[in-house]
Amino acid sequence: MNEKNFKFIDLFSGIGGFHQALSSLGGQCVFSSEIDKECINVYNKNYNISSDYDITKVDETKIPFHDVLCAGFPCQTFSKAGKQAGVNDTRGTLFFEIERILRYHHTKYIILENVRNLVSHDHGNTWKVIKNILHDIGYRLTVEPLILSPHQFGIPQIRDRVYILGVFNPEYRSSPINIAINEMQKKDMNSIDTVLDHHRVDQKYYISDYERYVLGAWDDFYKGIKEKIIGFPIWSEFFRYSTPPENFPAWKKVFVQKNIDLYLNNMDFIDRWLIENDNLEDFAPTHRKFEWQAGTKIKSLWDGVIQFRPSGIRVKKPDVFPALVAIVQIPVIGKYKRRLTVRECARLQSFPDSFIPSDNLLAAYKQFGNSVNVDVVKYLANYLLNTY
Known part of the structure; x- marks a missing residue:
C-alpha cells in the first residue's frame, strides 16, 4: 500500500x-x-x-x-x-x-x-x-x-x-x-531534558510548601542513614516495633523486619530525625512511606524524579520518567521542584508542540x-x- x-x-x-x-x-x-x-x-x-x-x-x-x-x-x-x-x-x-x-x-x-x-x-x-x-x-x-x-x-x-x-x-x-x-x-x-522546558513555568506546577517540607525531611533521612542501596519500602510506623505483628502476611512481615533492622542500625540518627520532624505527625499517612529506587547514581532526592504514590514517596534516577498513570502521580522533577507541565506530558507521549491540549489542567493530565x-x-x- x-x-x-x-x-x-x-x-x-x-x-x-x-x-x-x-x-x-x-x-x-x-x-x-x-x-x-x-x-x-x-x-x-x-x-x-x-x-x-x-x-x-x-x-x-x-x-x-x-x-x-x-x-x-x-x-x-x-x-x-x-x-x-x-x-x-x-x-x-x-x-x-x-x-x-x-x-x-x-x-x-x-x-x-x-x-x-x-x-x-x-x-x-x-x-x-x-x-x-x-x-x-x-x-x-x-x-x-x-x-x-x-x-x-x-x-x-x-x-x-x-x-x-x-x-x-x-x-x-x-x-x-x-x-x-x-x-x-x-x-x-x-535525555529527559529533551522534553523539559528550561524556563520558569506557571506557578501552578511548583510543589507546595508542605510537599517541600516532606521531601526535605526524606532527603535528610536518606543522607543520614548508613545504607545507600535500599531494596525495600521504608515504613516509618514500624521503626520502633520489636517484632512484626503476628497477624501480618509473610511477605509483609519480611518488609517490617527489614524496617526494624534499618532502625536498629541507625537508631541514634533516626531518633533525632523523628524528633526534628515531630514524629511525622504532620505527614499524610502515605507520606510516611518512602521508596528509594535510584541506586547510588544520585546522592540526593532533589537530583531524582519523584512521585507521590499511594504506596509512598518514590524516588527514581533522573534518566527516564515513569508512566503517566494518574493525576496525583505526575512526576516531580527534583532539581526544579515542580511537576511536569501539560506540554511536557504531551512531549512524553510524542505529541508535537502545535497540539492544543485541554484548558482543564486535570483533564489534560488524564x-x-x-x-x-x-x-x-x-x-x-x-x-x-x-x-x-
Missing part, C-alpha cells in the same frame, strides 16, 4: 494519539468515535473532525471504507457460553464493536492497543478469545501481542503497553506476521496519561503498511 494515500478510522479515540501518528504518515481519518466530552472537544479542536459518536450505537454499514482500523479499547472479561470450553461471547464488551466492524468491512490493517495485563487477563482467556475471533474473521496476527514501551524507541518514559497488529488475509490467516521490532528500536534513549504514544504507533504503522 502507498502509505501516503490511505484511510483510517479511530475508535475510542481519546485525544487522537492514533490520529496524530497515522495522519503524519499521510493517512486520512474518515471516522472517529469517543464518548468523553472533554476528549471530543480536544479532538475537534486539533483535527477539525467530530468524534462525538457512541460506537455502540453506530451501524457498521454506515462507517466509510477504510484501510486501517485503530483502537485503544478497554480490557474487559468475556463471558463463557455454558460449559463449552473455548466458546465465548464478546457481546456487551467494547471489543464486540471492533469485531462487528471488522466482520463487515474486512479492513486490511488493524492496530489495537491495550494495557499490559491483557495478555494474562482472565488467566489468558481474554487474549485467546481476541486471537480466535480475529483469526476467524481472516486476520494474520503476530504469534503473541507485542509488549512495547516508549523507552525502547528513545523516548524517556517507561510505559508498557500491548499492541495487536493484524493483516486481513484469510488464505494465510494461520501464518503469523513478523514485526521486526529490533529494526525500529533505538540503542540510545533521549488525557495524556490515557493516550497511546504517537511515535510508537507511528513506527508500528509505518512498518505494517510498508511490509504487508
Whole structure:
C-alpha cells in the first residue's frame, strides 16, 4: 500500500494519539468515535473532525471504507457460553464493536492497543478469545501481542503497553506476521531534558510548601542513614516495633523486619530525625512511606524524579520518567521542584508542540496519561503498511 494515500478510522479515540501518528504518515481519518466530552472537544479542536459518536450505537454499514482500523479499547472479561470450553461471547464488551466492524468491512490493517495485563487477563482467556475471533474473521496476527514501551524507541518514559497488529488475509490467516521490532528500536534513549522546558513555568506546577517540607525531611533521612542501596519500602510506623505483628502476611512481615533492622542500625540518627520532624505527625499517612529506587547514581532526592504514590514517596534516577498513570502521580522533577507541565506530558507521549491540549489542567493530565504514544504507533504503522 502507498502509505501516503490511505484511510483510517479511530475508535475510542481519546485525544487522537492514533490520529496524530497515522495522519503524519499521510493517512486520512474518515471516522472517529469517543464518548468523553472533554476528549471530543480536544479532538475537534486539533483535527477539525467530530468524534462525538457512541460506537455502540453506530451501524457498521454506515462507517466509510477504510484501510486501517485503530483502537485503544478497554480490557474487559468475556463471558463463557455454558460449559463449552473455548466458546465465548464478546457481546456487551467494547471489543464486540471492533469485531462487528471488522466482520463487515474486512479492513486490511488493524492496530489495537491495550494495557499490559491483557495478555494474562482472565488467566489468558481474554487474549485467546481476541486471537480466535480475529483469526476467524481472516486476520494474520503476530504469534503473541507485542509488549512495547516508549523507552525502547528513545523516548524517556517507561510505559508498557500491548499492541495487536493484524493483516486481513484469510488464505494465510494461520501464518503469523513478523514485526521486526529490533529494526525500529533505538540503542540510545533521549535525555529527559529533551522534553523539559528550561524556563520558569506557571506557578501552578511548583510543589507546595508542605510537599517541600516532606521531601526535605526524606532527603535528610536518606543522607543520614548508613545504607545507600535500599531494596525495600521504608515504613516509618514500624521503626520502633520489636517484632512484626503476628497477624501480618509473610511477605509483609519480611518488609517490617527489614524496617526494624534499618532502625536498629541507625537508631541514634533516626531518633533525632523523628524528633526534628515531630514524629511525622504532620505527614499524610502515605507520606510516611518512602521508596528509594535510584541506586547510588544520585546522592540526593532533589537530583531524582519523584512521585507521590499511594504506596509512598518514590524516588527514581533522573534518566527516564515513569508512566503517566494518574493525576496525583505526575512526576516531580527534583532539581526544579515542580511537576511536569501539560506540554511536557504531551512531549512524553510524542505529541508535537502545535497540539492544543485541554484548558482543564486535570483533564489534560488524564488525557495524556490515557493516550497511546504517537511515535510508537507511528513506527508500528509505518512498518505494517510498508511490509504487508
